[in-house]
Amino acid sequence: MKVPLSENTMTIRRGEEKDMPGINNLLEQVLSVHSTGRPDLFKSNTKKYTDGELLTILQDDSRPVFVAVDDGGKVLGYAFCVFQQHLGNNIMTDILTLYIDDLCVDETMRGQHIGRKLYDYVVDFARRKGCYNLTLNVWECNPSAKKFYEKCGLVPQKTGMEKILGSNGS
Secondary structure: OOOOOOOOOEEEEEOOHHHHHHHHHHHHHHHHHHHHHOOOOOOOOOOOOOHHHHHHHHOOOOOOEEEEEEOOOOEEEEEEEEEEEOOOOOOOOOOEEEEEEEEEEOOOOOOOOHHHHHHHHHHHHHHHOOOOEEEEOOOOOOHHHHHHHHHOOOOOOOOOOOOOOOOOOO
16 A cells, blocks of 8 residues: 655664664565566575674765654655775776665555655765766566656666576587
8 A cells, every 4th residue: 555755754874773674674674676577696595784784884984874754753765875896997987876775665655656756865965975877677577667767867887697507508
């Protein structure tokens, strides 16, 4: 059931330890989408991060996590980000990139522009930090996410391809 969000009741900020239960709930929703779409790659009924790993990420300025919370502190969505730079690389320039590792809105809150507001917040953050670009990956088994990112103005930078070899290597 969709839960309506009244105007001006949402704040976007850095994630904190107190947000971990809500973040874990959304991580489970993302895992469900991926494990349903690609059960050959993604395990079900597990956690992406232990609580210790998640706490470490939340405290790491090179891997900022942003949360959208309602006025009661409930986590409505998140964006996990990672700064990337290839300093001194032989073929890559030294540009600073902000990579969105994961962006999710609670399935009961979708369609209320929370994801777009989170995305726009991350873009503004990246600009303030002097990033050249913002990148992300989207799984082909998640067409609604791909459509969302296209609406946000993202275009393909590169394409990952695979050939499933199966157990006999064919």
